[in-house]
Amino acid sequence: MAHPRQQVHPEDFNDPEAMDWLAAHKDSAVTDLRLKFGLQRPYASWIAQLEVQRRYAHKFPTLRLTNWIFPSGQATEQSSSERTALHKASLISSAYTADLCAGMGIDSWALAQREACLGHFANELDPGLSRLLKFNLKNATHASGTATAILPKFKRWLDEKDVAPSQVAIYLDPDRRSGTGKSVALQDASPNVVLLQHELFKLSHTLLTKHSPMVDLNTLQELEYLSEIHVVEYQGECKEVLAIQRVGHVGEPIIKAVVLQENGSVDQSNAQEAVAAVSFVNELDQFLIQPGPSLAKSNLHVRVAAAQHWKKWTVGNLYTTDKLPPSSPFYKCYKVIEVAKPYKLKLPLEGGAIERIGYPEHPEVIRKKMGWKEGRENKVFAFKLGKNKLMALVERLD
Template sequence: MKPTSSIAHIVHEFDLESFLTQNKHVNASTFLLRNKGNTNELNWLLAEQLNIYSKAWHKLPQFVENHCWFTAKSYEQASGQASAIFKSSLFSGNRLLDLSGGLGVDDWAFSQRFDQVVSLDPDIELNNLVRINFKKLQKNNIQRLDLTAEEYLVQPSTQHFDLIYLDADRRINETRNFFLDQGAPNFLAIQERCFQLSDAILLKLSPMVDLSYLVQTLPKLSKIIVVGDKTEVKELLCLLHKEHVGEPIVEAVVLLEDQPAFRFEGMTSSEIKGVKENTYLFEPHPVIIKAGLSATYAKHCFLEQLSAQSFLYVGAQVPPNFMGRSFQLLQAFEFSKSALQKYIQTNSLNQVNITRRNFKQSVEDIRKTFKLKEGGKDYLFFSTLSNGTRMVYHGIKLS
């Protein structure tokens, strides 16, 4: 439930820090049950805080530390703090326009790099909370307006922004959408007007969006950044420039806690030369694969890619700061049921980690057929080479 404007003044004066301290061992359901006969309009919002604060520290530590207000939808859709800070680090300037303010995490990050941030959101109740949060965070250079992107852009204006940012609502009528014209707002419908107000536009998109679709749909697309955490792809960032012509650069970035981001940039194709002595096996991070930089990254690291569809590398040395997982390669052999069964028995492999890349059998089928438990220190990789040969690679993960 969202707070109505009639209780906005109560929220502003409410001591959320004391409430959270006093109820730190109380869950939302218990709190509502205890206050079942209480008609205080604030109770539903307070219950939401209890539910969200139990999990928000890792995602938004600065907001939690300053006892900011959340709503369930805005929290779910918000950027994580690390991601927001990374985005903001790419830009600086005088004025930024955020067409999709939401909880304001990106506004908060961008406000540290721009003199003024103008942020839009049609949700008046959410905006009341966000303005309170900005005061708690001591951010006085963010202006939150109760408008949709379309309502703002239709107004005659000669104001110029150094950057326009959009993280469109992709869940319309409880359905997730991955096309640029199916979000709210419809970016393709407002793109021309956006370029009248700024020479640069940054889009945050779902990691499920196909990169080839973006290249075909956005002729002004100058750069795609695939952003991930330690294990998975989290989001796509698309930078559009008004005067850009040609193919976009693609960059893969892995954000790690308390460490500099790992970054690799290149084009989406490359020719790979073979490596004769292969003693290590490598699995690139999902951001490299999503960015279409697998072959380019292999060449950059002086590694051999097993096949275009396998996304596995082999090499004689371990590259420094490799973006992905590295393994000591113990054995590689052509797959057959009898060969694998013999290898398992000879090496007493009853518990292994299994990964398949471009391989017909599922992990579940392999485990069932060969009676292999999950876990342990050994890793088996199943893949198919370009000539159709099915292969098995046995490795031990490097620390």
């Protein structure tokens, strides 16, 4: 993972002036401070904290109010949020945990603060980030190297504590980025979990790995003892796909669509009994249902639709029904107002959103041609039905 040449130094916060300087400049423009001080220490480290406090307040609402020192560069941007980190920690019941790709440490922080945790091992390849981790996570044992290279040290740590593999869970967030961009293939990530999993199972009972929201769920079948797949949605976006491997698991994995809320979560899974197939239609009924990111990615929308007797519209992953669906965080529900040929809709003045499904024109082009302002209450779906181009005006109900 690419990080800046000069990382934040934890020693810079031992300076008695640090807190006073941060308080005095809490409203100063970060760009002006960077122009004035450049990479000069300790100011570069202090400025990095000001930037994080502003840019990522929503991402780390609790952590930013503590003495946690955040890194500069991509590590903070690419990190899990507090909310997703806490969700991952809730999936682990083991007394001893390891994070072999710790990054800035948010997932290690969540794992280590569990009531059941008796010991945590945190490894980060980047020396600058590892130095910060040692300052921020004083109750953990630390290493800095590749996930493969540090395994002997991890094994010694377990042996010293007389810990059996049945008591251990290992978490990995493999680096999916390279000089040529991002990859979602398991073999292209570093470390390669497919190759490493056999060594890790000699030391643990459970593996929890984080994968790109773009990963093909079928490729996760390359993981041995695959027990569960979680497609995690937060604040309207699919944030990550989690794979849970448990030694001895036999059979197909449970697939869950998880929607994280501020205090808790809700989920749908394929653990329920199989349901009947849905019927397909070309015309819309009174209501239109659009599955949310986690339901769409997990493909569990088919089960939800069958259970609620929706009909599958032949356009996209959309469903229709004459009965008002119950409110749910897993999908959006709309009332169908009108379906017409392109640009023939009677548009409401308050504006709305535009989405295209197989339609040749970009939403910005469509909006300009319509002369329609942005809004939340209404939506236009521009779509192709066979060879016909059509538009549907709907009103949002949730």
